[in-house]
Amino acid sequence: MRSKLGPSGLLPGLTLVLALVLFCPACGASSLGLAVHVVPLDADGGNTVRAHFSVIAAGPCPSVSGLCSAGEDCLVHDTSVPFTGAKPGSGWCVRQWQKTVPSEYNATIDLGSNTEIYVSMNARPKVRQNSGRLNQPAYVGLPPPLRGRAGCPHHFPLSVKDLDGDRVTCRLARPDQGECVSCPQHAFIELDEEKCTLSFTGDTPVGQYSIYLMAEDLMPDSGPLSSVPVHLSLTVEESTSSCLDEPTATGDTPQEDTTLFVLPYQQVQFDTVFTSQRESVAEIAVIGPPELHRVGFTAVGPLAAMTVAWIRSENLLPRLLPVCFVANTNSWQSEPRCVWLYQRQTRALPAGTVLTCEEAQMNLVLPVASLGGVDLAELQLNSATCPVTYNSTHLTAVIPLSGCGTKAVHSGSDLVYTNTLQSVRPFTVVSRHPSLVLPLVCRIPGVQARGPQYRVRVPTEKESFGEVTFWLEVHPPGQGPLGNFTRVPRFRSLQLAPRRARREAAAVGSRLTLLDLQVMSNSSTAAAEMLVGNCRRSETEDFAESTFLLENGCSSSNSTLEVLTEERDSRVYRLDLSSIQTQGTTMYVECTASLCIPTSPSQKCPDLCAGSVGQSVTITNLFTKEYTVRSGPVSLLVGSPTTASPAPASSPGVTPPPVTAAPTAAPSGQSTTSSRARERASAAAAGVVLTAMSIFLQHVLH
Structure with missing residues (x-):
């Protein structure tokens, strides 16, 4: 289904007035983007949810001091590598926090003195017949602020996921249902509701425009199970040359909607690579989970690249975490693209397990009876060259911290060594035995950590x-x-x-x-x-x-x-x-x-x-x-x-x-x-x- 963001008879004069009002820096207090990821809480049957907010605010970056009140289950995410960007306008930054709220939630949130956000969501608890579990609302990746050029049509696909495997659709927020306040509607943007794709016709004056959507998850032959808000901004700029000169993703850049599975304390990383023939890439703008690392940005001639990485530490973040990015030049923007980090659920160490961490190794003793029919011959560590021994009662392994595939990552100031005991089967073998994925973790506090792995000095350009x-x-x-x-x-x-x-x-x-x-x-x-x-x-x-x-x-x-x-x-x-x-x-x-x-x-x-x-x-x-x-x-x-x-x-x-x-x-x-x-x-x-x-x-x- 394709719908226009506004009545077909909207007067051109009214459109121009609206554009001028929205473009006025002193007139607006809305955000440049918002997404809310909702996790129902089993403790009260889903009547309350943990809502994870990501908001893009125009520069200068607003304060977060008033987001959480005393006694609330609320946490503001401070990050050592904040999400910021230079385009459009005077730049932007991202504020992220999580808060326990009712499953039906409407609120006006003041983010500092310059940004006011109205949020409405409907995540009433529904127990799924196919699993007996609470329904999980849809997830939408929040892209950096969108940019278009007057006279240049453009598509903006949104990246959506659903943990239950439901179909996800996007529609316009409805003011008559209290989903938005003073919702601007634009005849120059069309929405493909089934594909969650915005189409910009290019037929509008220069300006900055807000778009308010609701994402819904649907099962076959049923109405929406939940509705969560998505706010976007589109900045329309003057077009000075061809409409086809925007940067394009290439090389090792992951495809749209790629999913990367992450075990506890595992580090995942990927490269973003762009080519831009007319102008050098000024920035690769990224929005993702807290403590997402973006390093090594390089722009040389038509080429630009940056590495993105994340280490999964203990957190209360959702299981699905989008990482959305675009390449910006002075005049153009690439098509937005999102990669999803899936925090894989793993079983706890079985009862009776003993894992001891020593200076150079970790020692594992695991009761065989707790493995519930897992084929012990299929178990191995990250490196198949390291032995795993077992008898009728126990499985044992001596795992060096500098071998056997053991990896060292940082979690705050601590140094964490990780390995994984898991079932590994040949591709040609079909087995009905249950499989095992068991992360093994040794944490060394920062005050005790030593050696070149903990602190590495990066050479300066002069050096x-x-x-x-x-x-x-x-x-x-x-x-x-x-x-x-x-x-x-x-x-x-x-x-x-x-x-x-x-x-x-x-x-x-x-x-x-x-x-x-x-x-x-x-x-x-x-x-x-x-x-x-x-x-x-x-x-x-x-x-x-x-x-x-x-x-x-x-x-x-x-x-x-x-x-x-x-x-x-x-x-x-x-x-x-x-x-x-x-x-x-x-x-x-x-x-x-x-x-x-x-x-x-x-x-x-x-x-x-x-x-x-x-x-x-x-x-x-x-x-x-x-x-x-x-x-x-x-x-x-x-x-x-x-x-x-x-x-x-x-x-x-x-x-x-x-x-x-x-x-x-x-x-x-x-x-x-x-x-x-x-x-x-x-x-x-x-x-x-x-x-x-x-x-x-x-x-x-x-």
Whole structure:
């Protein structure tokens, strides 16, 4: 069923007024998103529930001091890694808390002084005939604030799950049933109720709009079993280019609705990888459970990646936990995607079990009688090489903390060692014996924990790359610091025969036909490799109008070729000015560049022009930030004194002295070229000190 978020006869004028009201920062007090996950409590037959709230609030982040009152069963989740984002507007943050409330619940919640939320839900207790248990309401993943562009249709699928396996549908909240207050309705958004997908037509003014939904779980031939609220926001921005240029998920990014099963104290992680051809990804925005780690965000050229990880410790969170994420550029947003963490229920240690934790091992003694028919021959630890012995009365195992597949994770300040005793069967064997999954845990308090696994120091960017500077130099072919490589050049994907360049005279004042653009750095690390994303030229210093010389590491046309050199931390590009239409006699050049270090001999830095991330190369390498370096004015006339000054980000406006270019000749068969070269800027003048960027998850969590 598809429904519009508003009557078909809504007047355009009213729509515009509504858009302007909703876009006004001072007028609104609603959230940018809300989801409530409801867990019925068996203690009173489901008449009360534990409601888990996640609310997206616009920046600055509001206080949570008034969410819980004295004597309430209420807990605010403080997290060391809060969920925040920069897009849209002035940014946002997430507030999360859990509270025991009646199964039918209506309330207005004040989140600080700037955000007011009305919440209505219906989770009246219902005992399921097929299981005899209380019904579990539906779960909906809360995506980061949605962004669209005027004139660009877009789909926003919601990720839904149900623990009972019921069908989940989404519908509009109904003000006449008290499900929302002053619910805005929009004719430019349609809702597919069966698929829980929003369709934005693009036919609306720029503004910020709220969408209020109810998610319901249904059994065949029955009405809704429960209704829980979902609030979303859609920020519509101006469209400046193609509607098809949004970032796309690629590489090892999990598919939508992927479920990852998590045992107690188990660490799960996955990579998010995006490509964006028009603009670099500014952030990968994520919303998930408390203490979800997001590390190693890297954006290089068209590629961006980040690692997401979560360690299951003791908690009262729901069994299903969504992790929803999007990639944001300055102008676009990827389609939202959610991964679900399923906290697998496991049996407690059987009666009579003894598990002792020693300095280097844990010892397990397990009564066979308590295993209830489990085939003992199928039991093994995380590593099949470690023995599990048993007789007619007991099963025993000695499990080293540094072997047998034992894993170490952090839970707060404590260090927790985990292994699992479980039934393992060949895929070809069908058995009617019950199976066993039994987590084994040894916790070491933080004050006692020692060794490199507990505290690992992450190297700074300066330690990895040294004091790094980036700058641009423009030289005639065969001149400059890389003149040995440009005198008789070898081009990427185009090899020229090694022969002496024939020099021809060029009249002073005539136009140049060839220039060499040299993108330079001076990292003290020999393994550092230069990556150049985009280079563009403009006839004006403000780059109001520009054309690409390089785009995502690729030559934009035959007018730009890369000259192969033996220098890893620099790049050279031959510019054929005879094929570039220029009106004036001066141009400016701007490039984006970064450095990469492979983390092992088997890894390679990414080829930005390849358009593929391969085996998550952005995760397995170390990068600096991507920086923009701009030249000063470059004369296009032979013999004319000019200034080619790269104004570094740290020292804008620094201009070296002008250098007069002498005419030069190109290799036979190419256009004659001449240019003026600038002097190399000093490290103090051209320095761009980069900040630490890449953090590897295994260094933080293992």
